[in-house]
Amino acid sequence: MRNCVVCGKALEITVTRDGSYRGGNYFGIIRSGIGDYGVAELKNGELIRTISWIRYFWYTLRDFKRLLLKQYEELEYWECDDCCNDDV
Numbered sequence: 001m002r003n004c005v006v007c008g009k010a011l012e013i014t015v016t017r018d019g020s021y022r023g024g025n026y027f028g029i030i031r032s033g034i035g036d037y038g039v040a041e042l043k044n045g046e047l048i049r050t051i052s053w054i055r056y057f058w059y060t061l062r063d064f065k066r067l068l069l070k071q072y073e074e075l076e077y078w079e080c081d082d083c084c085n086d087d088v
Contacts, residue, residue: 002076006083013078025084029078034063035079 002011002024011024040047048088051059066072 002078004080004083005077006079008083009080011078011080025079025081027079029074030077032073032075033068 001010002013004011013021013023015021037056038050039056040049041056042048
């Protein structure tokens, strides 16, 4: 039993013998807490920096330490058919 990441709906995933699945759309594993900061955003067609380079450097070191010491949580990214079709 899994949940949709977008809407939270419960998904019942059925895996067949050949490894294919039904009941949801799988997009891989994401690492929670790694790269969770925004460096730049697009305004009027230009990229504008949202954080200073010192803070960016600090966040990069923090993420590097988390990767080395495996201080993150790996989560499976599942979406229901309704949410996946809305993105297209």
